[in-house]
Amino acid sequence: MSALRWPIAALVAALALVGAYLALGGRNYAPASVASPCAPRQWHHVSSYSDLENEVALSALAGAACHLHVSQPALLLAFTSTSQLRRFASRHGLSTLEIADAVRAGVGRAISDGQKAGAVNEVEGLLLHTALAHLPVDQLMRLVRGVLDG
Amino acid sequence: MAVDLFAAEEIDEVRSGPLVVGLLLAVATVLADSSVVVLALPDVLSTFDVSIERVSWVITGFNLVLALAAVPAAYLATRAGANGVAAAGLAVFALASAACTVAGNFDVLLAARCVQAASGAVVVCAALRILARLLGSPAQGVAAWAGAAAIGAAVGPAAGGALTQAFSWRGVFAAQVPLALVPLLLLARGRVLMPADVAVEGARPRLAPNLALALVSAALTAALFLLVLELVRGWGLSPLAAAAVLTVIPAATLVTAAVARSAPGATGLAAAGVILIAGGLAALAVVPSASIGWTFLPQALIGAGLALTLPGLTREALAGVGSLAIHGGWTIGARHAGVVVGLLILTPIFTADLLTQQAAAERSGASLVLNSRLSLQAKLRLGDAIDQSLRTTRNRLPDLGPAFRAQHPSGGDRPTYDQLRSALTEQVRRAATHAFSRAFLVAAGIALLALVPLAVGRREAAA
Numbered sequence: 001m002s003a004l005r006w007p008i009a010a011l012v013a014a015l016a017l018v019g020a021y022l023a024l025g026g027r028n029y030a031p032a033s034v035a036s037p038c039a040p041r042q043w044h045h046v047s048s049y050s051d052l053e054n055e056v057a058l059s060a061l062a063g064a065a066c067h068l069h070v071s072q073p074a075l076l077l078a079f080t081s082t083s084q085l086r087r088f089a090s091r092h093g094l095s096t097l098e099i100a101d102a103v104r105a106g107v108g109r110a111i112s113d114g115q116k117a118g119a120v121n122e123v124e125g126l127l128l129h130t131a132l133a134h135l136p137v138d139q140l141m142r143l144v145r146g147v148l149d150g
Numbered sequence: 151m152a153v154d155l156f157a158a159e160e161i162d163e164v165r166s167g168p169l170v171v172g173l174l175l176a177v178a179t180v181l182a183d184s185s186v187v188v189l190a191l192p193d194v195l196s197t198f199d200v201s202i203e204r205v206s207w208v209i210t211g212f213n214l215v216l217a218l219a220a221v222p223a224a225y226l227a228t229r230a231g232a233n234g235v236a237a238a239g240l241a242v243f244a245l246a247s248a249a250c251t252v253a254g255n256f257d258v259l260l261a262a263r264c265v266q267a268a269s270g271a272v273v274v275c276a277a278l279r280i281l282a283r284l285l286g287s288p289a290q291g292v293a294a295w296a297g298a299a300a301i302g303a304a305v306g307p308a309a310g311g312a313l314t315q316a317f318s319w320r321g322v323f324a325a326q327v328p329l330a331l332v333p334l335l336l337l338a339r340g341r342v343l344m345p346a347d348v349a350v351e352g353a354r355p356r357l358a359p360n361l362a363l364a365l366v367s368a369a370l371t372a373a374l375f376l377l378v379l380e381l382v383r384g385w386g387l388s389p390l391a392a393a394a395v396l397t398v399i400p401a402a403t404l405v406t407a408a409v410a411r412s413a414p415g416a417t418g419l420a421a422a423g424v425i426l427i428a429g430g431l432a433a434l435a436v437v438p439s440a441s442i443g444w445t446f447l448p449q450a451l452i453g454a455g456l457a458l459t460l461p462g463l464t465r466e467a468l469a470g471v472g473s474l475a476i477h478g479g480w481t482i483g484a485r486h487a488g489v490v491v492g493l494l495i496l497t498p499i500f501t502a503d504l505l506t507q508q509a510a511a512e513r514s515g516a517s518l519v520l521n522s523r524l525s526l527q528a529k530l531r532l533g534d535a536i537d538q539s540l541r542t543t544r545n546r547l548p549d550l551g552p553a554f555r556a557q558h559p560s561g562g563d564r565p566t567y568d569q570l571r572s573a574l575t576e577q578v579r580r581a582a583t584h585a586f587s588r589a590f591l592v593a594a595g596i597a598l599l600a601l602v603p604l605a606v607g608r609r610e611a612a613a
Binding site for chain 1: 426432513514523587
């Protein structure tokens with residue numbers, strides 16, 4: 001038993017230290033995980049036009065990213081210029097129509113999120129959804145560029 | 151006038167003291183060399199435009215050659231005479247260190263490191279024979295030699311960091327030249343009368359302690375290598391500051407060695423040391439935040455484990471029948487083969503995890519920017535500036551300061567920008583810390599494997 005005295009003391013010391021570090025959150029000390037773009041998104045309090053623009057854009061981005069199975073930052077970067085968008089489409093093998101469909105899905109998601117947050121009422125929501133369904137592709141893309149360019 | 155080393159007069163008792171110190175310093179220098187450049191690697195990386203994997207060969211190459219050359223060097227030291235072999239080894243080691251100091255390209259540095267390793271193997275094995283003679287008994291020679299080896303391994307990274315900060319990576323090698331020349335000059339003034347050579351045929355390596363040494367060395371060097379990279383590359387410490395942080399390991403080694411000197415049961419102590427090293431490494435894998443304070447206790451466990459494990463295992467490995475120097479060769483070979491295996495296993499793990507965590511940090515950082523209270527246009531401008539900053543800081547921690555300053559935040563937006571910058575910096579630090587977790591855990595596992603040969607050795611001894 002005396003031969004095991006030192007190894008047991010060492011084991012206790014090692015386990016105590018590792019246990020203490022784990023209890024202090026050591027296992028979770030990693031970059032924060034990013035929510036899936038398909039997960040429901042709650043709007044922050046909207047008190048100005050700028051806030052509304054921000055929330056609409058973020059919901060639309062999440063909806064479009066979810067539709068295309070890409071990350072939100074990658075998609076946002078794609079919309080910063082025509083050349084970036086072309087590069088993005090080529091990398092993911094997407095046609096203009098597919099990107100427009102994603103944008104349409106994204107804006108639809110933004111309208112729904114706005115309804116859930118109480119920023120858009122039932123009637124406004126219905127009208128916006130109907131208009132969105134009939135908006136031509138080129139105007140849809142222009143809308144996106146307009147929002148990004150401020 | 152040529153100096154004939156072998157015809158010089160025999161060293162007397164008065165002059166043996168400085169030679170003992172000189173040889174112990176040379177042994178510590180050679181064995182510290184396996185980890186001494188760890189803190190200099192980022193500096194080497196900046197001088198020569200090479201990849202992290204390639205620059206790690208400054209360490210891996212040295213250890214590989216040392217492992218391969220150790221046993222042949224031991225035979226040479228036994229058969230050709232320890233005095234002359236030690237002198238030749240020290241001369242070549244000094245020349246190779248000087249060549250490392252002035253290396254103009256990476257290939258020259260790598261080649262000089264290999265020559266350093268081969269000559270270092272000769273020095274270490276010949277020194278063991280000479281020390282056993284000068285100190286009056288093989289047991290005392292082995293104790294001093296093993297102690298110098300343990301101190302060299304523990305002090306190496308801190309010394310390398312201090313020299314890199316004070317001068318550059320070249321300073322690490324320049325400092326080794328006088329450490330080889332001093333014992334060379336002392337040997338040139340007189341030779342040590344060696345006993346008749348013992349038969350080398352019976353000197354079969356002792357498998358269990360050598361295998362345990364290999365595994366412990368793999369874990370220890372990996373620990374030092376990973377911790378240094380984490381402190382300097384991950385947490386942004388200067389080499390000198392990292393060296394200061396790393397002094398906890400040698401301090402714990404010295405204190406524990408003094409306390410444990412009279413404790414009975416070498417195998418039990420070695421097993422305790424292995425468990426402490428594994429525990430320290432596992433704790434480094436789960437530090438609660440990127441703060442140097444959290445590394446102190448794990449380092450203390452590793453340093454204590456080093457003191458309990460290495461000297462005892464080395465004594466057991468050298469206790470076989472036959473030539474002491476040849477057992478020393480096997481021991482050095484096993485230790486450094488372990489280091490090479492450890493580096494080869496762990497380097498790809500942490501380099502892959504660095505990439506994964508970099509991507510994770512970018513994702514979480516982008517999400518933080520997107521979900522901040524800034525306007526959409528401000529988010530895009532900031533995101534673009536951060537993206538540029540990430541592209542220009544390859545192999546280093548990104549400096550987010552310029553990207554934020556370029557936004558010229560107004561009074562109202564300033565708190566949002568400050569909060570965002572602090573949150574992004576935290577994500578980078580989390581990623582840089584988490585990138586080392588898996589490698590530290592694997593290193594802990596390698597250390598624990600050493601318990602197997604320890605148990606086998608104990609059973610054989612009992613039988």
